[in-house]
Amino acid sequence: MSRGAILAALAALVVAALAVSLRFGAVGLGWEGLWQGLKGTGDPSAIAIARELRLPRAVLAAMVGGTLGLAGATFQALLRNPLAEPYVLGVSGGAAVGAVVAIGAGWAAWAAWTLPLSALGGALVAIVGVLRIARGVGRGLDVRILLLAGVVAGTFFNAVILLLLSFQEAQAFRAAVFWMMGSVSGATWPAVVLLGGVLLPSCLVLLGLARAFNLLAAGEETAGFLGVRIDRVRLIAYVTASILTAGAVVVAGGIGFVGLFAPHTARLLWGGEHRLLLPAALLLGAAFLPLADTLARIAVAPAELPLGVVTAFVGVPFFIGVLRRQAGEARS
Amino acid sequence: MSGGISNAGISSGGISSTGTEASIWRAEDLSFRYPGARRDAVSAAALTVGPGEIVALVGPNGAGKSTLLKLLVGALEPDRGRADFRGRRAAGWAKPELARRVGVLPQQEEPAFPLTVRELVAMGRYPHLGPWRRERPSDREAIARALSRCRVADLAHRPFATLSGGERQRVRLARALAQEPEALALDEPTASLDVAHEMELWEILKGEAAVGRAVLLTTHNLNLAARYADRLALLSVGRVAASGSPAAVFTEATIAGAYQWPVRIVPLVGPGPDAGAPQIVPVRDGRTRP
Numbered sequence: 001m002s003r004g005a006i007l008a009a010l011a012a013l014v015v016a017a018l019a020v021s022l023r024f025g026a027v028g029l030g031w032e033g034l035w036q037g038l039k040g041t042g043d044p045s046a047i048a049i050a051r052e053l054r055l056p057r058a059v060l061a062a063m064v065g066g067t068l069g070l071a072g073a074t075f076q077a078l079l080r081n082p083l084a085e086p087y088v089l090g091v092s093g094g095a096a097v098g099a100v101v102a103i104g105a106g107w108a109a110w111a112a113w114t115l116p117l118s119a120l121g122g123a124l125v126a127i128v129g130v131l132r133i134a135r136g137v138g139r140g141l142d143v144r145i146l147l148l149a150g151v152v153a154g155t156f157f158n159a160v161i162l163l164l165l166s167f168q169e170a171q172a173f174r175a176a177v178f179w180m181m182g183s184v185s186g187a188t189w190p191a192v193v194l195l196g197g198v199l200l201p202s203c204l205v206l207l208g209l210a211r212a213f214n215l216l217a218a219g220e221e222t223a224g225f226l227g228v229r230i231d232r233v234r235l236i237a238y239v240t241a242s243i244l245t246a247g248a249v250v251v252a253g254g255i256g257f258v259g260l261f262a263p264h265t266a267r268l269l270w271g272g273e274h275r276l277l278l279p280a281a282l283l284l285g286a287a288f289l290p291l292a293d294t295l296a297r298i299a300v301a302p303a304e305l306p307l308g309v310v311t312a313f314v315g316v317p318f319f320i321g322v323l324r325r326q327a328g329e330a331r332s
Numbered sequence: 333m334s335g336g337i338s339n340a341g342i343s344s345g346g347i348s349s350t351g352t353e354a355s356i357w358r359a360e361d362l363s364f365r366y367p368g369a370r371r372d373a374v375s376a377a378a379l380t381v382g383p384g385e386i387v388a389l390v391g392p393n394g395a396g397k398s399t400l401l402k403l404l405v406g407a408l409e410p411d412r413g414r415a416d417f418r419g420r421r422a423a424g425w426a427k428p429e430l431a432r433r434v435g436v437l438p439q440q441e442e443p444a445f446p447l448t449v450r451e452l453v454a455m456g457r458y459p460h461l462g463p464w465r466r467e468r469p470s471d472r473e474a475i476a477r478a479l480s481r482c483r484v485a486d487l488a489h490r491p492f493a494t495l496s497g498g499e500r501q502r503v504r505l506a507r508a509l510a511q512e513p514e515a516l517a518l519d520e521p522t523a524s525l526d527v528a529h530e531m532e533l534w535e536i537l538k539g540e541a542a543v544g545r546a547v548l549l550t551t552h553n554l555n556l557a558a559r560y561a562d563r564l565a566l567l568s569v570g571r572v573a574a575s576g577s578p579a580a581v582f583t584e585a586t587i588a589g590a591y592q593w594p595v596r597i598v599p600l601v602g603p604g605p606d607a608g609a610p611q612i613v614p615v616r617d618g619r620t621r622p
Contacts, residue, residue: 080444208463215455219441225405226511227431227459272445 003276010283014062021058021290022050026301060187060251061293062286063195065258067248069285070199072259073266073278074206074241077213078234079143080220082267086245086259089150089238093157094126095119095249100164100176108175115179116191116250123246126153131238140231146238181306182255184293191251198247203282205240209233210274217272257311258285261319268322288315354419356515356546357381357404361413364403373399375570376413383514386537386547388557391567392591397550398439398519400567404548405436405517417515431459435508437518443492449503450488453479456510478509482536498529505536516540518549522556534560558582559606566590582610 001009023034029046036042037050071086079088086092102108102118133149134141161180165173212233215223224230248255262285266277289307292314296305359379365372374396381387389397402408403415406422415422417434435456443452456478457471467475479485482502487495492503501521508516516537522530530553538560541547551557557564558578565575568590574581581587587595594615599608 076445082445211458211461211463214447214451215458217445218443218447218452218455219438221407221438222436222441222455224407224427225431225434225436225438226455227428229427267445271451272447273451 001270006270006276007279007283010280010287013287014283017287017290018058018062021061021294022054024294024298025049025054026297056189056192057184057187057293058290060192060195061184061290063192063199064184064248064252064255065262065289065292066282066286067195067199067244068255068259068289069262069266069281069283070203070206070278071241071244071248072285073263073274073281074213074237074244075259076263077217077274078237078241079147080216081147082264083260084147086241086248087154087254087256089130089146089242090126090153090157091123091242091245092249092254093154093161094129095123095246096180096254097157097160097164098122098125099179099253100161100168103172103176103179104164104168112186119250120246122157123242123249126157127239127242127246129153141234141238143234146234178306179253182253182308182311183296183304184252184289184307185304187251195247195251198243202240202244203279205236206278207275209237210278213237213274213278214272217274252307254308255289255311256308257315258289261285261311261315262288265319265322355380355382356418357422357548358416358419359400359404359414360416362400362403362410362415363412364399364408364410366399372396372411372570374403377567377570377572379404379565379572379575381515381546381548383546384541384544385563386541386549386561387563387565388561389548389550389565389567390552390554390557391573395567395590396570397567401517401519401548401550405434406430407436428459428462431511433513434515434517435511435513437504437508437516437521439519439523441504447492448488449484449490449492449495450475450479452492452503453484453488453506453510456507459511474512475510478506481509481539482506483532498525498532501525501529501533502536505533509540513545515546515548518547520550520552522551522553530556554582554587555600555611558611559600559609579610582612587612 022038023029023031027049029037029049033042033046034050037046038055040047040051068086072084075084075086075088076082078084096119098118098121099115101122102115107114107118130146130149130153133153134146137145137149165176168176212223212228215226215228216230216233220230263277263281266280266284270276270280289311292310293307295314296307296310299305357380359377362374362377363372364374377400379387379400389400391397399408403410404417404422406417406425409423417425417430454467454475457467457474461467461471476485479488482505484499484502484506487499487503492500495503505521522533525533534556537547537549561578563576564578564581566573566581566586573590574586582597584595584597587597594617596613596615597610598613600606600611602608
């Protein structure tokens with residue numbers, strides 16, 4: 001299949017995932033009722049459910065999934081390490097510290113918007129801090145030192161979170177843990193616009209780096225001899241992917257596994273060429289997360305499962321299946 | 333130096349011959365010391381490489397061959413002296429511009445992710461395309477030409493990781509040729525290749541020199557270097573101990589002195605165009621030398 005055909009098929013998959021996510025939920029609307037509700041001609045409660053609850057939630061889930069897929073693919077290319085994922089450099093840890101502070105200090109109970117703002121502050125502290133450590137130690141931007149700095153920062157943030165949590169009362173503790181597990185249940189149109197404002201320019205920037213990523217994947221020394229300005233590419237990739245991750249974490253908490261699963265599945269199915277891999281990872285993540293969120297909503301309705309738990313429960317078996325299929329092809 | 337610089341032979345358009353005997357690479361009084369090292373890795377070295385010429389850097393392990401190569405391709409900044417490419421400091425060239433003119437083959441590279449042969453060779457077009465431009469017909473032609481020159485066209489869709497050592501080196505050379513450079517710099521391109529693969533690689537390099545490209549390489553195979561290279565530079569502890577035609581460099585005293593092992597020099601028996609080329613035969617003298 002050509003690049004265009006693969007991406008078109010994935011885009012269709014995203015649309016299908018959005019439809020499924022809109023159709024199913026605690027309240028049965030049916031396709032007809034859903035359509036009426038979206039058009040705004042059905043009964044008022046169906047309109048409210050379709051337009052105010054499910055649509056922003058499904059769209060936000062797709063955007064968060066896509067953001068994490070793209071950020072994961074970028075971190076893997078930047079760090080030349082297939083184990084890298086969006087949270088590997090401590091961005092989610094910093095955001096979580098911000099969120100826990102907002103919850104623990106009671107800001108979040110006072111005004112809901114302080115929670116994402118505080119999380120964003122934490123994420124930015126993490127991004128800048130890790131970069132400063134890495135640049136201060138290495139000559140240029142050495143990715144091994146960057147990785148080490150990120151992992152160390154993440155560990156430190158985890159310790160801070162545990163320290164803060166140990167002083168929380170039960171309710172705040174629950175709220176903090178639920179936030180860290182990730183959810184798109186609080187989806188609003190402003191959140192969609194916020195993440196979209198980050199995602200669109202980031203896509204363009206990263207697609208512009210796709211060829212350089214290919215060269216870096218082949219070998220750093222070689223990439224330099226082929227004319228890649230390595231330090232500049234690394235810096236742009238790090239900052240862009242970190243801001244993407246921060247955007248996703250701020251609107252939806254720490255949803256795990258998507259950022260690892262989406263780029264890996266894309267690479268196993270269609271190879272490591274980044275001009276295909278980056279958009280494919282984005283679209284796979286965007287198709288996967290609305291489906292996982294649908295399952296999170298209907299599995300124990302009217303209660304909800306934490307989304308991060310569902311992504312792992314659904315994603316891991318699927319991922320193992322892809323790996324096995326690949327191994328089977330390699331043998332034959 | 334009479335490498336046959338005919339523009340007919342370089343239809344690919346990568347080489348702009350000035351029509352003079354201007355050197356491609358020139359090193360003068362070139363010195364470099366790695367941070368923390370106790371002696372210069374390269375010390376007061378002088379060297380020129382002209383268009384259509386194959387120059388081989390030879391010498392014992394640690395003599396400074398790879399360092400000299402890196403200085404000449406601008407990957408290292410000299411501490412003293414000059415390392416010029418086309419009359420300008422090699423390290424002063426903008427990287428994309430240099431990459432359009434010099435194809436470099438580092439000693440090793442380990443792809444972090446799976447790539448096909450075609451994808452790897454197509455990377456040679458990056459300096460010409462930049463991040464956004466699509467492959468044009470001329471790019472595809474350059475890739476196809478490089479694949480066929482290195483006889484790896486039938487491997488185009490194979491994953492690079494599944495190739496043998498000899499095939500990998502030919503694919504990497506194809507990527508350098510896809511750059512359509514006027515010069516090639518190769519760090520031990522024939523290391524750990526079998527006889528046939530090694531001969532094939534030298535033949536490809538000879539063909540590239542014949543269309544006017546300057547070829548600079550490091551190698552441990554003195555005897556093949558003497559048969560294919562126009563000139564040799566023998567390095568010993570960072571210094572150029574001898575340079576010139578193979579016949580001039582290959583004296584028993586010089587080689588034995590550089591390698592600390594006794595040798596005899598004998599003429600190549602032939603058959604072939606290079607019969608009579610000086611060949612080194614290390615002597616077994618029953619002693620183990622330090």
